[in-house]
Amino acid sequence: MIKIEKRNDVPMALYFFTPFIAIILTILGGGIIFYILGFNPIEALKFYFITPISNLYGLSELLLKATPLCLIAIGLSFCFKSNNWNIGAEGQLTFGAIVGGGVALLFYNQEGFYILPLVILAGAIGGMIFALIPAILKTYFNTNEILVSLMLVYVSKLLLDYLVVGPWSNPEGFNFPETRQFSDSSRMPLLFEGLRIHAGIFLALAAVMLSWFILYKTYLGFQIKVSGLSLKTAKYAGFKGKTMILVVFMISGACAGLAGVGEITGPIGQLHRMVSPDYGFTAIIVAFLGRLNPFGIIFASLVVALTYLGAETAQIFLQIPKYTGQVFQGMILFFLLASDYLLFFKVKILNLKKNELRN
Amino acid sequence: MYKNFFRYLISAIFLLGFSVNSNADFKVGFVYVGPTGDHGWTFQHHEGRNAVEAAGIKTTFVESVPEGADAERVIRQLAQSGHDLIFTTSFGYMDPTNKVAKDFPNVKFEHATGYKREHSNVSTYSARFYEGRTLLGHIAGKMTKTNTIGYIASFPIPEVIRGINAMTLAAQKVNPNIKTKIVWVFTWYDPGKEAEAAQALIDQGADVIMQHTDSTAPVQTAEKAGVWSFGQASDMQRFAPKSILTSIIDDWAPYYVERAIAARDGKWNQQDTWHGLKEGMVAMGPYNSAMGADLVKEVEQLQKDLASGKVHSFTGPIYDQKGNILVAEGKVADDGMLAGMSVYVKGVEGDIPK
Numbered sequence: 001m002i003k004i005e006k007r008n009d010v011p012m013a014l015y016f017f018t019p020f021i022a023i024i025l026t027i028l029g030g031g032i033i034f035y036i037l038g039f040n041p042i043e044a045l046k047f048y049f050i051t052p053i054s055n056l057y058g059l060s061e062l063l064l065k066a067t068p069l070c071l072i073a074i075g076l077s078f079c080f081k082s083n084n085w086n087i088g089a090e091g092q093l094t095f096g097a098i099v100g101g102g103v104a105l106l107f108y109n110q111e112g113f114y115i116l117p118l119v120i121l122a123g124a125i126g127g128m129i130f131a132l133i134p135a136i137l138k139t140y141f142n143t144n145e146i147l148v149s150l151m152l153v154y155v156s157k158l159l160l161d162y163l164v165v166g167p168w169s170n171p172e173g174f175n176f177p178e179t180r181q182f183s184d185s186s187r188m189p190l191l192f193e194g195l196r197i198h199a200g201i202f203l204a205l206a207a208v209m210l211s212w213f214i215l216y217k218t219y220l221g222f223q224i225k226v227s228g229l230s231l232k233t234a235k236y237a238g239f240k241g242k243t244m245i246l247v248v249f250m251i252s253g254a255c256a257g258l259a260g261v262g263e264i265t266g267p268i269g270q271l272h273r274m275v276s277p278d279y280g281f282t283a284i285i286v287a288f289l290g291r292l293n294p295f296g297i298i299f300a301s302l303v304v305a306l307t308y309l310g311a312e313t314a315q316i317f318l319q320i321p322k323y324t325g326q327v328f329q330g331m332i333l334f335f336l337l338a339s340d341y342l343l344f345f346k347v348k349i350l351n352l353k354k355n356e357l358r359n
Numbered sequence: 360m361y362k363n364f365f366r367y368l369i370s371a372i373f374l375l376g377f378s379v380n381s382n383a384d385f386k387v388g389f390v391y392v393g394p395t396g397d398h399g400w401t402f403q404h405h406e407g408r409n410a411v412e413a414a415g416i417k418t419t420f421v422e423s424v425p426e427g428a429d430a431e432r433v434i435r436q437l438a439q440s441g442h443d444l445i446f447t448t449s450f451g452y453m454d455p456t457n458k459v460a461k462d463f464p465n466v467k468f469e470h471a472t473g474y475k476r477e478h479s480n481v482s483t484y485s486a487r488f489y490e491g492r493t494l495l496g497h498i499a500g501k502m503t504k505t506n507t508i509g510y511i512a513s514f515p516i517p518e519v520i521r522g523i524n525a526m527t528l529a530a531q532k533v534n535p536n537i538k539t540k541i542v543w544v545f546t547w548y549d550p551g552k553e554a555e556a557a558q559a560l561i562d563q564g565a566d567v568i569m570q571h572t573d574s575t576a577p578v579q580t581a582e583k584a585g586v587w588s589f590g591q592a593s594d595m596q597r598f599a600p601k602s603i604l605t606s607i608i609d610d611w612a613p614y615y616v617e618r619a620i621a622a623r624d625g626k627w628n629q630q631d632t633w634h635g636l637k638e639g640m641v642a643m644g645p646y647n648s649a650m651g652a653d654l655v656k657e658v659e660q661l662q663k664d665l666a667s668g669k670v671h672s673f674t675g676p677i678y679d680q681k682g683n684i685l686v687a688e689g690k691v692a693d694d695g696m697l698a699g700m701s702v703y704v705k706g707v708e709g710d711i712p713k
Contacts, residue, residue, distance in 0.1 A: 057439075061432050161545050165514065166713055174474070175516045175701060176450060177545075194462075196431070267428035274427035274451065312433055315421050316388075316440060322422050323394075 005346040016296070018343055019289050022335035023303060029331050030324070039318055047317045048310035048328075060195035062305050064267060068093070068259035068276070070204045070301035072283035074211050075255025077292040078248040081215070082224040083231065086249060088134065088149025089256040090280025092127040094156040096257020097264050098163065099126025101271040104186035104264070105168060105179055115185040120203070120261050127257020128250045130156065135249035139242040145249075153280070164271055178272035188266040200262035207255055212294040214251075224248060256280060285333045304329060385623045387411055387615075388437035389420040390430070392449035393548055399573030399592040400547065400609070404448045404471075406593075407611030411619045426451025431458055438463040444622040446615065447471065450516075457481055467622050472518065474698075479629050484614060487635030488518070489525035489697070490665050491607035493672040494643060494658055495589050496529030498604050499537075499567040501654055502587050506536045509560025511553055511570040511577055512543050515711045517700045519571050524704045525672040526569065531706055539707045540565055550576035561586055578603055594644040605658075606644030613639055633694065636666040673697065678705040 030048070031041035052058045072089045079086040100123030107115045134148040161177070170180045188198035215221040223244050227234040234241065263275055286304050290297030311325025389408050393401035401422065412418050419442060424433045430452050437445050438459055444467045447456045453473035460468045460478045468481045476483055499508050508530060512519050523539065530537040540563055542556040553572050557580035560568060568588040570577040575598040581588035582599035590596060590606025614634065621627045634640035643662060646655045664670040673692035677685045679702045686692050703711060 057435075064428075165545060174699060175514070177514050177516075263428060267431065269454075272426070272451070274425050277425040277427060277429060308429075309432075312421060312424075312429075312436065316419055316433075316436055319419065 001350045003348040003350055005348060007344055007346050010343055014343060016291055016293075018339040019291060019296070019300070019336060021339050022289070022332055025335040025339075026328060026331040029335070030328055033324065033327065034320065037320065039320060044314060044318060044320060047314045047320075049306060051317070052306065052309035052313045057195060058309065060192070060197040061309060062302060063197050063201055065305035065308055066298075066301040067201050067204045067266075068263055068279045069283050069286045069304055070297055071207055071259040071262070072256045072280055073286040073290060073297045073301060074204070074207045074294060075252035076283060076287040077211065077290075077294070077297060078215075078224060078251045080228075080287060081292050082227045082244060082248050084135075084138075084245055084248055085146045086131065086134065086149050086252050087146050087284070088131075088152050088280070089252065089283055090276065090278060091149065091153035091156040092130045092253040092256035093260035093263075093276050093280045094153070094160055095130035095260075096123040096127035096253075097260030097271065097275045098156065098160055099123060099129075100257070100261035101179065101182075101264050102168075104182040105271070107186060108180050108183055111183060111185045113185070115183070116188070116265065119186050119265060120258065123257045123261025124254040125257070127253040127255070127260065129253070131249040131253020131256070132246065135246050139245050160271070160275065161273055164273060168271065170270075179270050181270050182265065186265055187269060188262065196267050198262075198266040200258075200266050203258050203262060207258070208294045208298060211251075215294070220244070220247065282329065285329055289332060289336055304332070307332075384417075384441065386417045386419060386442045386444075387619050387622075388442035388445040389418065390424050390433055390437070390445070390447045390449075390452060391420060391422040392426060392451070393423060393573070395420070395422050397548060397573055398575055398595065398598070401448070401573075403593050403609045404446070404611055407615040408446075410612035411615050414616050414620065416619050416623065424452075431455035434459045434468075435462070438466045443467065444469065444619055444627070467627050469618060476629060476631065482618075482628075482630050482632070484632035484634075485518070486609055486611075486640040487633055488607060488609070488641055489521045489672050490635045491641045491643060492522040492525040493529040493665060493670075494605070494662055495569060495607065496526035496531075497533055497658055497661055498589075498650065498654065499526065499569070499587070500530035500532070500534035502604065502650065503530075503534070503537070503567050505564045505566045506534065506538060507563070507565045507567075508537060508539050509557070509563070509565030509568045510539055510541045511556045511560070511568070511572055512541050513547050513572050514545060515543065515701075515713075517698060520703065520711065521697055521700045522571055523707060524677075524700065527704055527706050528673070528677065537706055541707065541709055543712055544572060546572065548573045550574040553577050554580045557581060557588075558584070575599075590644055596644055601649075603644075604647045604650060608642040608644055610639055610642045636662060637668070679703065680705055680707065 031045055034041045034044040053062050076086060076089055100119045103122040104119045133152060134145045137143040137148050138145045164177045164179055168179045170178060188200050191197050223239045260275060264271055282304060286297060286300045290300035307325050307328040311322045314320040315322045391401045391404060395401055395405040408418050408420055421433050424430055426449060434447060434455055446469045448471045450472045453470055453475050456468050456470045457475050457477040460481045464480055470483050472485045473483050510523055527539045540560055542559055544552045544556050546552055553574050554576040557568050557577040561584045566586045568577055568581045568586060570591045573592055575595050578588040578590060578595050578599035582602040587604050588599060588602045590603050592609050594606045594608055596603050671691040673686060675686035675690045676688040679685050
C-alpha cells in the first residue's frame with residue numbers, strides 16, 4: 001500500500017536545487033531517447049548543448065532567443081506568485097506587437113531618435129491593455145482567468161492575421177501577408193556588428209532588476225507573496241485584492257508586450273503572421289523552472305533557449321528530428337513537477353500484514 | 360621568429376581548410392516550413408531532396424522552421440557549416456535568404472516562390488501550378504451536377520488568385536453556368552480549418568471541392584460527403600480513393616538535381632525559374648476511372664496541349680467580375696500580368712479580401 005504525506009520541513013536550498021536535478025534528468029532522458037533513435041548519445045548531446053554556443057554568433061543567438069522568454073517569464077512570475085493564472089502571455093505579446101508595430105508603421109518613412117521609444121512604449125501599453133481584459137473580467141465578473149486569457153490568444157492572432165493580410169499589408173508586396181519594413185529609426189540598435197543581439201536585452205535585464213526590487217523590497221511585493229501563500233490571510237490583513245490582481249496582470253502584459261515589440265523591432269523588422277513561435281507559452285516553463293525568482297528566470301530562459309538552438313543544430317549535423325526540442329522542453333517541465341512533488345510530499349510504501357489490514 | 364612561424368602555421372591551416380572544399384565535400388541544404396510528413400508541400404520538397412541524395416550528392420534538411428526570426432539563424436547555420444547550395448522552400452524565407460546571401464557570396468541560394476534576388480548568388484523558382492488548375496477546371500466543369508465548385512483558398516496572393524481564375528476559365532469553357540465559391544482560410548496548413556471550410560462549401564451546394572492548402576483534410580471531408588475533390592501538391596489519392604479525380608503534383612526533383620549538379624560543377628547562374636507541365640515541375644496524378652474514358656482522353660489531350668504551348672491557360676477574351684476586358688480576344692496573358700494577378704475573373708463569387 002502507498003501512502004502520501006505532506007512534508008512540513010522543506011529546506012529552501014533543496015527547493016532551488018531541484019531545477020538542476022530536473023535539467024540533469026532531462027539530459028539523461030534525452031541521451032536515452034537519442035540512443036533509442038539510433039544515435040550516439042554523447043555525440044548527440046554535444047551537438048545539442050555545446051555546439052550551438054561554441055562561437056560568438058551562437059552565444060548572440062542564445063541571448064537573442066532568451067530575451068523574449070526572460071521578459072515574459074518575469075511578467076508571469078508576478079501573476080503566478082499571487083495565484084493569478086495568466087496563460088495568455090502569447091496573446092499579450094501579439095497585441096503588444098500589433099500596437100507597437102502600428103506606431104512603427106505610422107513612421108515608416110521618417111527618421112528620428114524619438115520613434116523607437118514611442119514604439120516600445122506603445123508595445124508595453126498594448127500588452128498591458130490586453131492583459132487587463134482577463135483581469136477586469138476576473139475581479140468584477142468572477143470569470144476564470146485561465147480560460148479568458150487563453151482564448152484571447154486566438155483573438156489577438158486572428159487580429160494580427162487580419163491586419164497583415166488586409167489594411168496594413170505592404171502596398172508593394174503583392175498581397176503577401178506582411179507589412180512594410182520598418183524604418184531604421186524603429187529598429188532596436190544592434191550591440192555588435194554582424195550579430196543579431198540587440199538593445200532589447202537591456203529591457204529584459206531592467207525587468208529582472210525592477211521585478212526583484214518590487215517583489216522583495218516593496219509593500220506591493222509583500223502583498224503579492226502573501227496572496228500567493230494564502231488568500232484568506234491576505235483578506236484578513238486587509239489587502240485590496242482587486243487592485244493587486246489588476247496590477248499583476250498589467251505588469252505581466254506589459255512585459256509580454258515588450259517581448260513582442262523586441263521581436264518585431266529587433267530580428268524581424270516588420271509585422272507578419274509569425275511574430276512569435278509560441279514564446280508566450282514556452283515562457284510558462286521558463287517561469288516555473290526559474291522558481292518564479294527573477295535571477296532564476298535568467299538562468300531558466302538561457303536553458304530553454306538552448307533547447308531551441310540545440311534542436312536546429314542536431315538536425316543539421318545529425319539529422320535528428322527537430323521535434324526533439326519540444327520533447328526536451330516537455331521533459332524539463334515533467335521532471336521539475338515530479339521532483340517538486342517528491343519534495344513536498346513523502347511517499348511511504350507501507351508493508352502491512354494481513355491482520356493489520358483486517359483491523 | 361616563433362611568432363611568425365605560428366602566423367604561417369595558422370594561415371596554412373586556414374588555407375588548407377578552405378581548399379579541401381572540393382567536389383567530395385559538396386553539400387546541399389534544405390529549409391522546410393512544415394514537417395516532412397505533411398503529405399503536401401514539404402513532403403514534395405523532401406522527395407526532391409531524396410532525388411538529389413540519390414544522384415550522389417550529400418544533403419541536409421531542417422524541418423518546421425518558423426517563418427519568423429528563427430529562419431535567418433537556420434539558413435546562416437547551414438551556410439556556415441559548409442553547405443554550398445541552400446534551398447529555402449517557403450515564401451516567408453525571402454528576406455532572411457537575401458540577408459544571409461549577402462554575407463556568404465560563395466554559397467548559392469535558391470528561394471522558392473519569392474520575387475527578391477538582391478544578390479547575384481540568389482535564384483528564385485516556382486511552378487506554373489495554374490496549368491494544373493486549368494485541367495482541374497475542365498474536369499470539374501464536366502463532373503459537377505450543381506454547377507457549383509467549392510474552392511478552399513489560403514492567402515489572396517497572386518499565385519492563389521491565378522489558380523482560382525485558371526480553374527474558373529477552364530470550367531466555364533465546358534460549362535458556361537459554372538459558379539466558383541471561395542472560402543479563405545488564411546493558412547497553408549490547418550487540417551481543422553480546412554475540413555470546416557470544405558464542409559461549409561458542400562453545405563452551400565458545391566459538389567466539387569478544390570484546395571490551395573496543404574493538408575489532406577478537405578479530400579477526406581469530400582470523401583465522407585460523397586462529393587468530388589482534387590489532391591494538392593502531392594498525390595493524395597490514397598486518402599480519398601473514391602472522391603479524388605486527380606491531383607496536382609509539385610515535382611521539384613528534376614530541378615533540384617539539375618541545380619545541385621550545376622552548382623557542384625561550377626556552372627550555377629542566377630536565374631528566375633517558372634516551370635510548368637512542359638518541364639514536368641507540375642505533374643498530374645492518376646485520373647479517376649469514374650471520369651469515364653472519354654473525359655480522361657480529353658483531359659490528357661489538353662494536358663499535352665498545355666505542355667506544348669498550343670493552349671494557354673489565360674487565353675482571351677477574359678473579363679473581370681464587372682465585365683471589363685482583361686485580356687483581348689485572341690491574346691494570351693503575359694507572365695508579368697500573371698505574376699501580379701489581383702482580380703477575379705467573371706464567374707467567381709465574392710470579393711478578394713482586402
